[in-house]
Amino acid sequence: MKTVLILVCLILPLSASTALAGFFESLANPESKEWKIITGATQVLSSTQEIDYPTERNIGESLALEGLQRFGNPVANEQLQKYVNLVGSAVAANSTRATIPYQFAVLDSQVQNAFAVPGGVIFVSRALVDILESEAELAAVLAHEIGHVSAKHALKSTRRAQFFQGVGTITAANLKGDTGKQFASAINDMQGVLFDKGLDKEMEFEADLAAMEAAYRTGYDPSAMIRVLEKLQKLEATSREKKGSWFSTHPPLDERIARLQTQLRHYPDFAAQASVKERFAKYGRVK
Numbered sequence: 001m002k003t004v005l006i007l008v009c010l011i012l013p014l015s016a017s018t019a020l021a022g023f024f025e026s027l028a029n030p031e032s033k034e035w036k037i038i039t040g041a042t043q044v045l046s047s048t049q050e051i052d053y054p055t056e057r058n059i060g061e062s063l064a065l066e067g068l069q070r071f072g073n074p075v076a077n078e079q080l081q082k083y084v085n086l087v088g089s090a091v092a093a094n095s096t097r098a099t100i101p102y103q104f105a106v107l108d109s110q111v112q113n114a115f116a117v118p119g120g121v122i123f124v125s126r127a128l129v130d131i132l133e134s135e136a137e138l139a140a141v142l143a144h145e146i147g148h149v150s151a152k153h154a155l156k157s158t159r160r161a162q163f164f165q166g167v168g169t170i171t172a173a174n175l176k177g178d179t180g181k182q183f184a185s186a187i188n189d190m191q192g193v194l195f196d197k198g199l200d201k202e203m204e205f206e207a208d209l210a211a212m213e214a215a216y217r218t219g220y221d222p223s224a225m226i227r228v229l230e231k232l233q234k235l236e237a238t239s240r241e242k243k244g245s246w247f248s249t250h251p252p253l254d255e256r257i258a259r260l261q262t263q264l265r266h267y268p269d270f271a272a273q274a275s276v277k278e279r280f281a282k283y284g285r286v287k
């Protein structure tokens, strides 16, 4: 392999340098065929960078409403909701996107699930909170969802992301005619991804690693993420109802656990970090 590379390096300056120079020139020209081919391939990703925060939040709120309809309303327990928001805000402050407002709510759903919509609204089901045993585990779940928001995973998953490019801030007022229709179809696309199909496998691994990092920076034991997944693994073996849960919309748990165990080597002092079981037992129980 090395030999081949060296040969290429030797040959290029002699015979292909002029042709290459032309190629690079075309790449720098937005009107060229080469430019369009290369930028076309990454358009879905780059266009999400163009969405301003108010639009991202509006998209998120539309999806949040749909989420509430599917999974149930927030549990009527103010102390619990405040507590979850406190823990969530702490890990969000140590995430890679700490500058946007996050909101967290426990939904009255019997399916173990958590999801995040663009802009920072994050839901976790009561069934998932029920199986947790420490604040560090709750922090890990919330930080995983914050990881999706930070990396704009839902927005990057829609083929229609291009539509948001150049439309400016989307508000209820300009959601008329064609813009309204396109907006609705982009939302529909993201609904399918968030609630049925699930995000791309690599996005899930990325969120897992981001969760470990944010939890660790906040002072929590990062191995709590692994413990949550192990609990889910046990449940998965016996559960019949998998639809819409972290089992059905996320990659296989053994694969996620294996990757996190490798990552845990980056935190040699993990066991010395906080688990906070007592406070969780006091405030984190769904009554």
Ligand SMILES: [Zn+2]
Pocket: 144, 148, 204, 207, 250
């Ligand atoms: Zn996820």
